[in-house]
Amino acid sequence: MLVDGSTSITREDFGNIKLFLTEIVKNIHIDPNSVQIGLTQYSSTPKTEWDLNSYKTKTSLLMAINNIRQLWGTTKTGRALNYILHRSFKPNVGMRADSKKIAVLITDGESADDVMPPAKNLKDTGIEIYVIGMGDYVNIPELQTIASGDDKTHLFLFSNYESLYSVNNNITSSLCHSDTATDSVRLVNGTSLCSGRLEVKYSQSDNSNQIWSSVCEADFDQTDAEVVCKEIGCGPPLVLQGVFYGEVEASKWTKEFQCGGTESALLDCRRSGSVRNICSSGKVVGLTCSEPVRLVGGASRCEGILEVKLGTWRPVNALGWTMQEGAAACGELDCGSVVSMETRIDYSVRPVWEIQLSCFKSGSPLRECASLSSSQSCSVLELVCTDLLFQPIISVSSKAGVTHSLNNRSAGVFQGSSFTISCSIQPQYPGGSFQLSLNSSNTTHSYTQLAINHSAHFLFPAAEPAHIGSYICVYNVYVFFHDFSSKSHPLTLTVSDPTVFIIRLVLLLSLLLFISLIYSSLQNTRRKQMVPKRKHGAALLSPRC
Template sequence: MKLQGEWKSPYRPKTKIEHLRVDQIEVDRFGKTVDGQYIDWDMTSLTEVCRQLNCGSLVSLRTVRGFPGGCIHDYLPLMSSNPELPSSKVEITCSDSVRLVNGTSLCSGRLEVKPNHSNQSWSPVCEADFDQQDAEVVCRELGCGPPSFLQGALYGEVEAPMWTKEFQCGGHESALLDCRSSGSERNTCSPGKAVGLTCSEHGGVRLNGGANRCAGVLEMKRLDEWKPVAANNWNLLKLAGIVCGELDCGSVVSFRERGESASENWAIKPDCDASSLMNCFKEFSYSFTVQEITCSDSVRLVNGTSLCSGRLEVKPNHSNQSWSPVCEADFDQQDAEVVCRELGCGPPSFLQGALYGEVEAPMWTKEFQCGGHESALLDCRSSGSERNTCSPGKAVGLTCSDPPGDIRLVGEVSRCAGILEMKNQREWRSVAKIDHGWDLKSAAGAAVCRQLDCGSFLSTFELYNEALVRSVWWINSSCVELRSTLKECTTTTGNSYSSASLKIICTDLLAEPNISSCPSPDGVSDVKQQGVQVLMGSNFTLRCSVEPQFPGGYFQLISTSSNRAQNYTLPAVNHSAHFLFFAADHTHRGEYRCVYHNYVFYHNFSSESQPLHVTLAVSLTALIVRLVVILLGMMLLITALILTSKASQKLSRETEIKDYTLGGSSSKGQIDDEDVTPRTE
């Protein structure tokens, strides 16, 4: 049985069915039925259409595009520049004799059967009359995959009369009622024995339109039709990780949500925990975005703490071989540079065996010989000989640094304050928050300031501009507490538009000031390697300055000299201040620093300069003068000593003569007489 209708809608096909009439069901252009009820045109409501027609389960859905569309302003608040949307015709197929009810998906529920084209009521089937081969036929008839679970009363028990004959399918039939059945009828069935059937989801996941099967737009096949995936409320990193793993591709390299014109999508349950995306299927949907995902096809990092860390595993290009860890002895720093580049990460920061767990799996058997410039690890040369064993604990564990330059703060003169923007797949967008965790203890705020090397997180403001609605990245701050990078906690909600943005303030708001010396009229300064020599006795000036950011503020000059600290303070005039010192002496030697203070964004900020060392020097002229003075002094001293010595000698002689004259006159006279008396013989 095929049902045809036509809709035009930017989101879910809810209200723009122009006119649909199938048997007794008539739906107007507002989605209103003849009995006054509204039908929400998603997968659940389309299944409800089958039920109201007394048909079975929804088997397939096909859309035909390109019918003339109308102007839909009420549902396009963000798309007023393009209000004209093409309408589509939907064609659904219901089963006519079997259905699954009370299930969790289109392919699960309590099995009920009705004779072909009859007006009889639907009858549950007794578990004793149904086996695995019968289940295979039912799952095939409903467009699902093979049966995965068969159990009585799994989806509720009923009091209704049971189907009265036993099915005897071979498993190859296309419909349950094509199977043979027993001649005898069953009148009773034990309580709790109505068949509950779970078929696997039939369909698939792919990345379409990229360079290889591991890159492109995410698409899902449901009800025999491929459509892009609408990932509302999803953490895009988590989604990309599921897809890369399901396709047996490597690590996530990049992901982004790309704006499109309104298109039909398969919607998935928000942040579904299933390992397969097929198990996260929710409904048919309309969306303005598609998901672009790029996975590596030959390398991956597993068991890591971020996209850029983990145990390295390799697989030959486009092969069906399993992933192999790499032995530490076959891998070096240049090889690591190539892997980090291939995965879209920054340079390698750590390389160590068994850092992210050891494995028993066979190792990659050849040594990599990369030059470091290659774009992919498998582009590198490798050794001819193969390695059969690798010592335990030697599987390569690699940590690459985070991708550089993927966040920034804009709109202020300081790079450490402003509107938070994030770069994903070469596209910069503002960041809006989806929770209330941006307080002083916020891990997300701390991560922003840390990644920008801007000190500690100080405060944030949520700004709104209703006149400026723009595409944004959404971020969950509580997620950052468990992750190492902001990018891993980025997600999108709806069509990723918002009038909100986040203004982040970090503590290292002010630029680092400079400290330098200025020549004074009576002194000469010589700057050498963050030091300055000042002439002894001269005047000198130290200048504190900072690049223009905010007006006002003041400078504090801190001096550590002669085992004591001194502070000098001057207001900032034209973003600088000059500190003058007179008659330099030994007390001026030491280390000087400039600290710039300012009050902005309702907070006091400060920033400190590098140290400047001041030493004392004496000029050549002063040295010569000093030497001359010393020489003259020495000459005067020597002259004085000589004169003093001569005076002393003269005084000594005079004293001797005086003593002789006064104390020895008689003897002298006798002698003189003897000398003059003639001698006789």
């Protein structure tokens, strides 16, 4: 909420604005996992009254509205729009990657500064703007410039403040059905906008009610995933997997999708079958798309000018970047480590994204840290990353036997027995070496061997408690005048006392022998009961039931 608190608004009318905000909040479900509301008041300068994550309940938010005090001063709407772009829509103050982002401007007059560039910057970064103009002196063309979409849905004009109450429900409905993001598909409970469990909005037969429903794993394939990733503004799919039905709250399931790959939305795809209440495999679709980040103009997908997509693809301003940020960008692209980073001159002088480097260093994706630069820059970033190496494979073997977990991420050997940890990699380049690292609760060890036939075997003569810990194989090779490396997944090793195993084995064998003796005894007793009894020379059979 961006509220004009300039001198042109009377104290009484500002009170009416507060009442209007109160009614809006009363009609919306306020919750950290649902709707969050922040508020900035502005006049000559903007002031954050509270951030998106400041108030987590409706009661506390209503109290905060009641405590607002008018600023007074000149109406500088352009400055306020720029302020909320760089201050209010950020992860550190509550912005969630998977949520719609909306700005609601309430003003009564013409701005004393330029509103066009900051309004465009807000909309270019995916923020939807609604405008409420009050009184007889508003500059309608200016407000139309600020508002997103159609004037009928995003611009509301009133001659007096009292008339706000008559359309409160209409404005609330418009806000709750905003179309910044797709209205038909979403990924939920993921780590970012581009990952999570897939849900599709399902309309009942009478169209009177719509609910979000999960998609059965068997009804969805790679082509369908490509359409979804494109629809939500992310890159190509990285991981398509099933999520167990027991982990999902949704009780409705969609029909089978049959996308061709050219559709712009999942619901444009052909569908077959009927809606069902259970998935045959017990799993629904979990999807991870790549972030909308790319390198263009290079020899491979891991080389070129760094671009980010927020509505449109634009390059990144190179100012302030170091190899540390370059390495993080290569990691986000799933392109391994950074080889080189250079600044290039872009003679087209097109708009560029400004990356808030402190945000990016904290681990947030590039798209969450990007905003449109206030000035055009010809300095763009060129990266060369590497995705040269496959991931090494780590395994353990022992003549005395090895116990493995179901996912082969942990193994067990007997104390005192010899064991071997092997590192191998799919053949790509000759030579190289393997480094085996052990991280335990007490210490860290490292062992190195040259790669022979793309593998190395580390022999341990006798397993001891000191060998318990997590092992990782790191393959290192020098190619193309650069050093490259690749890590295996960790393998957790446990060492158990063989005497405990022997005792258990003896107890098990003893139990089996005891059961066998009992069984034999029962069989002998039964055979004796079956022998015929003689009486006065005649053979009589004992009666049996």
